[in-house]
Amino acid sequence: MRCLLIVLLAASTQVVAGDSARQWLDDMSGALQNLNYDGTFVYLHDDHMEAMRIIHRVDEVGQRERLLSLSGSAREVLRDDRTVTCILPDNKSVMVGQSRPSQPFPQLPKDLDSISRYYLLEDVGDDRMTGFPARVIAITPRDRYRYGYRFWVDKDSAMLLKSDLTTVDGKPIEQVMFTRLSIGADISEDDLQPSMSGDGYEWSRQMDGGKQARSPDSSPGWVVRRLPDGFNLTHYQHRPMRKGRGDAQHMVFSDGLATVSVYIEDADKIRDPLSGLSGMGAMNAYGTVIEGYQVTVVGEVPPATVEMVAGSVSRGAQDD
Amino acid sequence: MKDSIKEQLSVLLDDELDEAEQALLLRQLSRNPELCSRLSRYQLISDAMHDNLPRCVDPAFHTRVTAALPAQGPARAAAPVASRLLRPAAGLALAASVAVVAVVSLQNVREQSPASPQAVASAHTADGYIRAQDTPVPVASVHTAPGLDIYLVNHNEYAVNPGMQGMLPYVRIVGKETQLSGDAAGSE
Amino acid sequence: MGERSIDQALVERVQQGDKQAFDVLVLKYQNKIIQLAYRYVHDHEEAMDVAQEAFIKAYKSLGNFRGDSAFFTWIYRIAINTAKNHLVSSARRPPRTDLDARDAEQYDGATGLREYATPEHELLRDELKETIAGAISELPDDLRTAITLRELEGMSYEEIAQAMDCPIGTVRSRIFRARDAIDMKLKPLLD
Numbered sequence: 001m002r003c004l005l006i007v008l009l010a011a012s013t014q015v016v017a018g019d020s021a022r023q024w025l026d027d028m029s030g031a032l033q034n035l036n037y038d039g040t041f042v043y044l045h046d047d048h049m050e051a052m053r054i055i056h057r058v059d060e061v062g063q064r065e066r067l068l069s070l071s072g073s074a075r076e077v078l079r080d081d082r083t084v085t086c087i088l089p090d091n092k093s094v095m096v097g098q099s100r101p102s103q104p105f106p107q108l109p110k111d112l113d114s115i116s117r118y119y120l121l122e123d124v125g126d127d128r129m130t131g132f133p134a135r136v137i138a139i140t141p142r143d144r145y146r147y148g149y150r151f152w153v154d155k156d157s158a159m160l161l162k163s164d165l166t167t168v169d170g171k172p173i174e175q176v177m178f179t180r181l182s183i184g185a186d187i188s189e190d191d192l193q194p195s196m197s198g199d200g201y202e203w204s205r206q207m208d209g210g211k212q213a214r215s216p217d218s219s220p221g222w223v224v225r226r227l228p229d230g231f232n233l234t235h236y237q238h239r240p241m242r243k244g245r246g247d248a249q250h251m252v253f254s255d256g257l258a259t260v261s262v263y264i265e266d267a268d269k270i271r272d273p274l275s276g277l278s279g280m281g282a283m284n285a286y287g288t289v290i291e292g293y294q295v296t297v298v299g300e301v302p303p304a305t306v307e308m309v310a311g312s313v314s315r316g317a318q319d320d
Numbered sequence: 321m322k323d324s325i326k327e328q329l330s331v332l333l334d335d336e337l338d339e340a341e342q343a344l345l346l347r348q349l350s351r352n353p354e355l356c357s358r359l360s361r362y363q364l365i366s367d368a369m370h371d372n373l374p375r376c377v378d379p380a381f382h383t384r385v386t387a388a389l390p391a392q393g394p395a396r397a398a399a400p401v402a403s404r405l406l407r408p409a410a411g412l413a414l415a416a417s418v419a420v421v422a423v424v425s426l427q428n429v430r431e432q433s434p435a436s437p438q439a440v441a442s443a444h445t446a447d448g449y450i451r452a453q454d455t456p457v458p459v460a461s462v463h464t465a466p467g468l469d470i471y472l473v474n475h476n477e478y479a480v481n482p483g484m485q486g487m488l489p490y491v492r493i494v495g496k497e498t499q500l501s502g503d504a505a506g507s508e
Numbered sequence: 509m510g511e512r513s514i515d516q517a518l519v520e521r522v523q524q525g526d527k528q529a530f531d532v533l534v535l536k537y538q539n540k541i542i543q544l545a546y547r548y549v550h551d552h553e554e555a556m557d558v559a560q561e562a563f564i565k566a567y568k569s570l571g572n573f574r575g576d577s578a579f580f581t582w583i584y585r586i587a588i589n590t591a592k593n594h595l596v597s598s599a600r601r602p603p604r605t606d607l608d609a610r611d612a613e614q615y616d617g618a619t620g621l622r623e624y625a626t627p628e629h630e631l632l633r634d635e636l637k638e639t640i641a642g643a644i645s646e647l648p649d650d651l652r653t654a655i656t657l658r659e660l661e662g663m664s665y666e667e668i669a670q671a672m673d674c675p676i677g678t679v680r681s682r683i684f685r686a687r688d689a690i691d692m693k694l695k696p697l698l699d
Contacts (some may be wrong), residue, residue, distance in 0.1 A: 036593055058589045059565065061572045157596040184597030235478060252478045261475040272467035283472055298475040323684075330684035333536075334658060335514045336665050342517055350528035360535050361694050362687050367539040368640045369659045374543035376552035377633050379698050381542065382534040384556075385563045386527065393525045394570035 021121040024137045027158035028151060034058055035159060038191065039181035040070065045174045045281035057187040066192050076194050087194055092201045115256040118142055118230045127152060129161040130178045139257070141168050145228035145305045146258050147282060157183050165282045167302065174282040222249065222264055226312035228305060230255040260299030260309060267294040277303050286310040321354065329359050333366065356382075515579040522570050530570075534563055537580060541587050548591035558594055562587040632697070639697060643690040651689065654682035 036057045043050045051070040056063070062081040069075040076087045086095040115121070124136040129152040139149040148170070152162040161181065164172040235252035249264040267273060273294050274287025285298040286306040290313055297310040328345050331337045337345065349355050360379050367373050515536075521529035541562060546555035566573075566583045573582060644652060650672070657663045657671060665683075669676045 031596075034589055034592055035596055058593075059569065059586075061569060159596075184593045184595075250474070252475075254478075259475070259479050261471070261478060263471060263474075270467070274467050274471075278468050280468065280472060283475070285468055285471060296471050298471045300479055323688075326688060327680065327684040330687050331680055332514060332532075334665065334683065336680070337514065339517065342514065346518075346521065346526070346529055346532065349532065350526075356531065356535070358691070359532070361691050361698065363535055364539065364636070365640055365687055365690050365694065366659055368637050369644075372540050372543055373633050373637065374539055374546050374552075374555065375633055376542070376546070376555065377539070377636060378542075378556065381538045381556060381559070382531055385534050385538075385560050386531050388560060388564055389527060389530070389567055390564075394523060394567055 020123040021137050021139075024123060024135055024153050024158065025121070025151070028137075028153045028160055031154075031158040032056075032160055033063065035157060035183055036185060036187050037159060037181065037183045038185070038187060039178045041176055041178045041181075043174075043176050044172075051179075055187060055191050057192060064192055066194070068195070074195060076196075078192070078194060085194075087196065087198060087201075089196060094198050094201045094203045096203065096205050114230070115139075118146065118228075118255050119148065119257060124150075126155075129154075130181055132156070132161055132181070134161050138170075140170070143228065144168050144302065145308075146255070146301055147173065149257075154183070159183050165300065221315065222251075222262075222313060223316040224251065224253070224262055224309060224313050226308055227253055227260070228255065228301075231258075231260065234259075258299060258301050260297060260301055260306065262309065262313060263294075263296040263298070264313070265294045265296075267292055270294050277307060279303065291315065321358075325355070326358065329355065329362060333359070333362050513578075519570060519573060519579055522567070523573075530567055533579065537583060538563075540580075541583060544584065544587050545591050548588070548595060554594065558591045559587065561594075562590045565590065636694070636697060639693050640690055643693045644686075647686055647689060651682050651686040654679060655686035658683050 038053070038055045040051060040053050043052060050072075053068050053070055055066045057065075063079075065077075065079045067077040067079075073088075073090045075089070078085045078087075084097045086097075088094075118141065120138075120140040120142060122138045122140065124138050127134045127136050132154045133156070134152040135155050137151045137153060139151075141148045146168065148166045148168060150164040150166055150170070150172075151160060153159070154161055159181070160176075160178075162175070162177040165174040166172050231253040232255075233251060234254045235250070237250045238247055239250060240247055246266050246269040251262045251264075253260045253262070267289050273289070274285060274296055275289075276287065278285050278287070282300045283298060284301060284303045284306045285296060286303070286309070287294065287296045288310050289295070295310055295313045297306040297313075299306055299309075325345070325348065328337060328341060332342070332345060349359065357379070360382060364373070364377070364379065515533065518529045518533050522533070538559065542555050542559045545558035545562070546552065549555050549558060562583060566586050573579070644655070647655070653672065654668060657668045658665075663671065665676050665679045668679045668683075672679065
């Protein structure tokens, strides 16, 4: 066993820093998906700190997760490969939706390659976090249009211990940090069940989205003329946002890491249209009216980016 | 042991035994440990030819597994997600989108008044944790607005989540203090 | 040849309460699963513990097995997750990339790293391999051809019958007699 360790250590020192960062990120992604874990973390953003617990188990039927709030009322989200169930005791409601396959962190070499055009991936070195020896991996944007990330990854299991979403200068905007974490132990069925019975709650089911044409050729009739380098159209939908509100055209752009949504709706149908900048945590939004349509841009990008994108939306065909 | 039954073992291994023969053979396997050992050795030959022999070969391994099996048969179905929840007898009403519920949950938590000291008084802030306003962006102030949540919730489904995989969108939803608002779900 | 694969038939029997059917599934896949576990935990005893745990987990939740993938693929995934959780709970790092089920078939077991192995176990494995290889080379041509086409080329009885220009019954018999001959040399090593 000792010989094995020595050989592995020797091999690892030869790895280039960028490749090393990628490897750690890949392993981290694998750990989040494949391991059993049960931990308490704090979620910090906008002057607020919320404590939550996450329980994750992988078994013969796939992944199962339970996320519950430890501050304030007992909100919970339960998820498996098919269904998401959100339980909100404050308004006595349960919402059931389709489990969207979790957008995995880009793992394929080609995805990470294209991301490194716009972000610098670095293995920053060792640290300690939540009582575990950790490796720090930084994803630094190469321009001011994007946010970056910093991850503390457990050296043994590659489990995520802490993550910061940061500005281009490295200042954290959103933080998720485990204060207690158990990795690899068995998780009981009991721990994956909600703490309330939902008796008397109002249940509703999420409507499926409209057609999800991915090709830009589905001509929404609108074009986004200014996007930061590397952002490409990844989804397009024509779907209702809310009952009685009419359809929205929804374009999703991504550079592989950050995503920006552009929503275009008939301005007459909206009661409380967004105007100007707003946001929550790492998500920023900009709303404006263009030719009688409410244009709303939302994304985990800096405010200046959503503003720029919104201002560049106009009628036309996306062929330039 | 008759050749005919040994031959059936061989055919079973090759997945070429028809159903009628299968039933009979399986019954005999349960009564005859020697037949089992033989099957195990035939399988071993196959594994050896495919170089699938583990370094530690223990032909009795399967007996150890069978001995450790629980008395009751396999479960019919795992407890479904949220099985403890009492489901309504009628079907689920369709909501326009998940935002119908989220409207209430996300309703303007970002109060104008500064957060109470307890909210962020911890070693975490020593990390340099700051509010979004402090980002070096020429913007007067960034705040939540009514009507924002519907986009946030919808957009969240498309966000790539490097950390927390699929759970971060829900962290953002769960991490909101719920405020009952006059704008009841679905009333838009 | 059965319409459904034997694995599917076995699974259904287990779901109906037939434990013996599960025993057959274990027999079929024990070596592959132990070998897979070993590649993660690098310890014989632990590999067997992991493999045992994986089979037991599979048994317990066989009610959920939908049959939309092969039983082997299913147990393979259970075994990987079990091995990884084992590693992590004893503070060891799981390997960097998962072993693909296809790769596992071709993996020749040599890792290039010195591995800890008790001499007796390794001796047995090597001896078994040699004995089997020796026995195969001593088989009459028609038996050797039949078993080689079946095992190494993965051909069905039907295909082998065509290749060897003989009835399926003959194919069946030849393969059996090949195995029987090899088994005669194998049995003394394992008793």
